[in-house]
Amino acid sequence: MSGLGEVWMWNVDPVWSHHASMIKESILSTESCDDFSRHHHLMGCLYFGIGVIESFLNKMMRNVMENELTSEDEIFKHLRKTSFNVKKMKWPSVICGREVHIPDMYMSTIDSCNVLRGEITHPKRRDHSIYRDLEEVGPAAFAEAVTCFIVYIYQEKEEVFPYWLLGWNCVGMNGDVACMELSNNLNGFVWSLARMGLLEVPAGGHLSEIWEKEYMTSISGYSAIKSRLDSYPEDIEPFNSIGNIPFPRLTKRWWDRNYILSKTPDAFRSRRVFS
Structure with missing residues (x-):
């Protein structure tokens, strides 16, 4: 080969x-x-x-x-x-x-x-x-x-294990709020946790790297994060945007376009920001 x-x-x-x-x-x-x-x-x-x-x-x-x-x-x-x-x-x-x-x-x-x-x-x-x-x-x-x-x-x-092993995935690729995307731990996942109120350290920088090594390198850390996500009252991260550009969001119903759109402001439901 x-x-x-x-x-x-x-x-x-x-x-x-x-x-x-x-x-x-x-x-x-x-x-x-x-x-x-x-x-x-x-x-x-x-x-x-x-x-x-x-x-x-x-x-x-x-x-x-x-x-x-x-x-x-x-x-x-x-x-x-x-x-x-x-x-x-x-x-x-x-x-x-x-x-x-x-x-x-x-x-x-x-x-x-x-x-x-x-x-x-x-x-x-x-x-x-x-x-x-x-x-x-x-x-x-x-x-x-x-x-x-x-x-x-x-x-x-x-x-470090990848965030998606926790059963949640990111959506929002190319500005399509319901399009699934493969993100990463430090530039995506921890920021989502912070917006969901589930991260006890600031996202970005040295402290989040320490948090990742503490929680995302072991079965006990996996269980701790999963417990937090399981107790979250919604199946998707709150909607956020910078101007007309929506942030990618973490969700455990990434395949359910209707659900994702129901949790998205009208102005962002039916368009892609990037081609």
Whole structure:
């Protein structure tokens, strides 16, 4: 695999995309009003959740192998040929350079849901018991297990995890108040927390960097921030703008354009500031 003809795009990332889709499907499965829709969203949650783990592990292992000056052909072969279970069990310790212990409650949830995902993808049963098993899936617990699996690896690497693992995303790309965008921790997320009244230090500067290292490098920090966000009375950050330019906003319903527009002043609902 050579570098010739490679394609790079703005506002895309496989891990982010899979994670956001998993969270969305998890929530929509609980809001569905009929069996077909609920099963559809539960299946989607399983598909995207396993995709989160594999895309994340592939990305991290690629970084390790690139740092070791491994050829692209060998990297691609290793990522492609290694089974999901081997990646899940063996790769975290390779990625972190030391043993990683992820709690059994998360690993068992991921394992059981992965088996179910395989059965859904390649159905073999005589009866319809697969739908009974699907109904027994706890989508929120599965999504939390997947997310915590990743946070534990960031913790062992002593690196900052991205804000979107908390289940909230930014909207407002190119002035479209409902267009989802991939932001970052210090130039986006902490400013949103400050506008929501959830940040105890000033956004920007050295203090917010200290806050990020304290809260966004560990499973305990993840839990603390998530608790604050879960208790927030709205599903979206208050609207703010500079003149006719709206600020990007943090929301946990980034896919729901009607909801976002309902929380947006009329003058900003139907236009893009930038082309």
